Amino acid sequence: MNRREFGLGAAALAATISTPVWAQSGGMSREKVLHDWYRLVLELVRHTATYTPPVASRAFAYLGIIAHEATAGDIPLAGASLYRQLPGYAFPPVTAMALDHAVVLHGAMAHAVNHFFGNTGPTGQRAIKAMDDRMMQALLQGTPMNPEGSRGWGKAVAQHVIDWSANDGGAVVENMGFPREFALAEGPGKWVPTNAVRQQQLPLLPGWGNNRTFAAPSNVACALAAPVEYSEDPASGFYAEANEVYETTKALTDDQKAIARFWSDDPMLSPTPPGHWISIAMQLLEAEQAPIQKRAAVMAGLGIAVADAFICCWHDKFQVNLLRPITYIRAHIDAKWTPLLNTPPFPEYPSGHSVQSGAAQVVMDRFFGADFGFTDETGTADGLKPRSFTSFKHAADEAGISRLYGGIHFRAAIDRGLEQGRCIGAFAANLKFEV
Secondary structure (H helix, E strand, C coil): CCCCCCCCCCCCCCCCCCCCCEECCCCCCHHHHHHHHHHHHHHHHHHCCCCCHHHHHHHHHHHHHHHHHHHHCCCCCHHHCCCCCCCCCCCCCCCCCCEEHHHHHHHHHHHHHHHHCCCCCHHHHHHHHHHHHHHHHHHHCCCCCCHHHHHHHHHHHHHHHHHHHCCCCCCCCCHHHCCCCCCCCCCCCECCCCCCCHHHHCCCCCCHHHCCCCCCCCCCCCCCCCCCCCCCCCCCHHHHHHHHHHHHHHCCCHHHHHHHHHCCCCCCCCCHHHHHHHHHHHHHHHHCCCCHHHHHHHHHHHHHHHHHHHHHHHHHHHHHCECCHHHHHHHHCCCCCCCCCCCCCCCCCCCHHHHHHHHHHHHHHHHHCCCCCEEECCCHHHCCCCEEECCHHHHHHHHHHHHHHCCCCCHHHHHHHHHHHHHHHHHHHCCCCCC
């Protein structure tokens, strides 16, 4: 095994196939431009109320695509753009202007972040403006070529992608993602609300699985095996699955508790599960001082993978519509049982953490290698100890099993979710990036 260990600092926070004249100012590198914008994005995700995991994954996909397209113009190849690789993504804009690399990327990211976080609160809006002003001032100190034209071109690149995003099915999220009307299915084994919060008596984003996918051919491109057959018989396989959750959570080790909390990634308290993988990527890219082409490709590929994972996962969650462990265990094993973590308000099968982590693993394997060891410090600022992994598969598997330790998922949802995620991630990993 070629193991490379890194102790990494925690992350706080013009697409064109023509060949214009490009230059790089000395004010700020593109690598720093991209890194600093993503640092802010991770903070915005945790402080923007509508940014549940599916919504966050969508933003990460489009931000990554915009970053990639804004760096592709300096590669004199028609294949530099993701044009023709993503459904409905039109031929990117073309320019012959003399442009500055870093200012183009800044213009693209500033416009994109303003758009995708347009509903963040006043503090977030001030943070976006402050980042924009500070970064533009730094760039101008390097006397960039055609700064106004470069920034405007970056904005045009971002707007081209934003226009494409408008009809994907996820552009508008109302009522915090909870439907105002939704008919809950009735019958044994069907999902029911798991807490008393009035808004959460209906499930989160039940239509998300119908959104347009990115690299995956469709929301059913990676078939998911049916869950263990539902039964209330103590001799059944389903009862055994539930009892495994019950018995495991009653005897958690300190390390198992730490694993559950490390990967919990609750909305408004973290950058969400997809943001956790974005954070890992940022740490690794910064540690190796990766060039901008690799950084942009990783952010695009990873964002696309987790976005497709949530679309496909959500489609299957609402097709299967399986109840949560807390519902079954309290009804058939122990009426007073309480899991370590809060149960989220949507059906159980498959595990979203598992699907998106399996997808992320495949993309990270492509860019860093399957045997790449690393230490993840994503939660350090929140008091969580860093965790080390021998590979991305190791990390994905731990993210999956963390949900059993938390009392949120049955084992089948985890194991089959990881399998499905790895299938989904392969579509993103196979995209052609100029790295």
